[in-house]
Amino acid sequence: QKEVEQDPGPLSVPEGAIVSLNCTYSNSAFQYFMWYRQYSRKGPELLMYTYSSGNKEDGRFTAQVDKSSKYISLFIRDSQPSDSATYLCAMSPWGTGGFKTIFGAGTRLFVKA
Amino acid sequence: DSGVTQTPKHLITATGQRVTLRCSPRSGDLSVYWYQQSLDQGLQFLIQYYNGEERAKGNILERFSAQQFPDLHSELNLSSLELGDSALYFCASSVVAGDSYEQYFGPGTRLTVT
Numbered sequence: 001q002k003e004v005e006q007d008p009g010p011l012s013v014p015e016g017a018i019v020s021l022n023c024t025y026s027n028s029a030f031q032y033f034m035w036y037r038q039y040s041r042k043g044p045e046l047l048m049y050t051y052s053s054g055n056k057e058d059g060r061f062t063a064q065v066d067k068s069s070k071y072i073s074l075f076i077r078d079s080q081p082s083d084s085a086t087y088l089c090a091m092s093p094w095g096t097g098g099f100k101t102i103f104g105a106g107t108r109l110f111v112k113a
Numbered sequence: 114d115s116g117v118t119q120t121p122k123h124l125i126t127a128t129g130q131r132v133t134l135r136c137s138p139r140s141g142d143l144s145v146y147w148y149q150q151s152l153d154q155g156l157q158f159l160i161q162y163y164n165g166e167e168r169a170k171g172n173i174l175e176r177f178s179a180q181q182f183p184d185l186h187s188e189l190n191l192s193s194l195e196l197g198d199s200a201l202y203f204c205a206s207s208v209v210a211g212d213s214y215e216q217y218f219g220p221g222t223r224l225t226v227t
Contacts (some may be wrong), residue, residue, distance in 0.1 A: 043115065043203050043218030044156065051212075058195040088156060098169025099146070105155050 003027050006104025019076040023089035023104045024069065028059055030091040032099060033065050035074045038086045038106070042058050047087075048074065079111045116140065117219035119204050125225045131192040134222045138185055138206030144168070145187040146207070146216075147179055156219035162187060194226045 006023045019036075030054070031078055036044040048063040050056045050072075056063045062075040076083055087106040087108055116139035126177035127142055138145050147159040158171035173179075176194075181187040191198060201223050207216040 043117075043205075043221050045115075045218065046214075046216045049216075050215045090156075098144075098163065099158075100161075100169040100171055101158040103156040103158070 001028060003103050004089065004091060004104045007107055008105045010108040010110055012110040012112060013079055015079060015081060015111055017111070019074075019079050019083070019109060019111075021074040021076075021087050021089070021107050021109070023053050023072050023091075024070055024074055025072070025091055025102075027091075027093070027102075028067075028070070029093035030102075031094050033063070033072050034090040034092075034101070035061075036088040036090060036103075038088060040085075044088060057104040079109075081111050083113045084111050085110055115217040115219060117204060117206050117217050119202075119219035119222050121146075121222060122220065123223050123225075125227065126194060127227055128194055128196060130194050130226075131190065132176075132194065132224065134189040134191070134202050134204075134224075136187045136189070136204030136219060138187070139208075139217055142206035142208050142217075143185065144207045145181050145185070146205040147173075147187070147189050148203040148205065148218075149200045150203060150221075154200075156203075161187070191224070196226050199224055199226045 033050045035048040038044040053067045064073045072107045086106040088106040092099040092101045118137045143164045150156045159173040161169040179189045201221045203221045205218040
């Protein structure tokens with residue numbers, strides 16, 4: 001079993017839909033949770049960063065962490081064709097003074113105009 | 114443009130060879146990370162440096178090594194290359210300010226081992 005599980009999709013939605021992307025994990029030591037967006041042929045970009053549990057909102061994006069269920073989510077409201085990309089969840093423990101990040105496989109999202 | 118630069122953009126080399134990938138972080142960022150992305154393995158964290166010192170180590174092979182220099186640029190050395198080392202190698206830099214964490218990736222170096 002992988003430490004981080006993420007459905008690779010693809011996920012296809014119409015423009016304006018609410019998108020829900022999810023990951024599960026098995027390592028209780030994870031304390032930092034990230035979501036990255038990667039466009040084709042580009043480097044990843046950090047979208048959301050959360051420490052421990054709870055919600056975080058940034059514009060149309062909301063990240064949720066449920067440590068009791070070992071489950072994290074990213075919601076995209078009013079999705080746009082420009083949101084079409086691969087979304088990778090990532091998580092890291094803390095203890096070495098650095099981020100030993102484990103990534104999910106990435107979910108390919110297509111938003112149709 | 115993230116402000117993180119990587120050279121070269123593309124590299125084609127033969128099995129058994131050694132290559133060096135270079136990364137310049139954003140101005141002022143003290144942390145540098147190296148990642149490998151391949152179709153079969155996905156995105157994998159290799160190693161992190163902070164102000165010249167190793168801070169975290171991931172699934173980095175013994176044939177690979179990295180360092181961060183006093184001017185904060187970093188190099189990733191890959192030796193005894195195998196076909197399976199063909200991948201995109203990304204560098205990233207980050208800054209932490211209070212509760213805020215920002216990380217920026219470079220455009221990557223595409224390594225092809227033939």
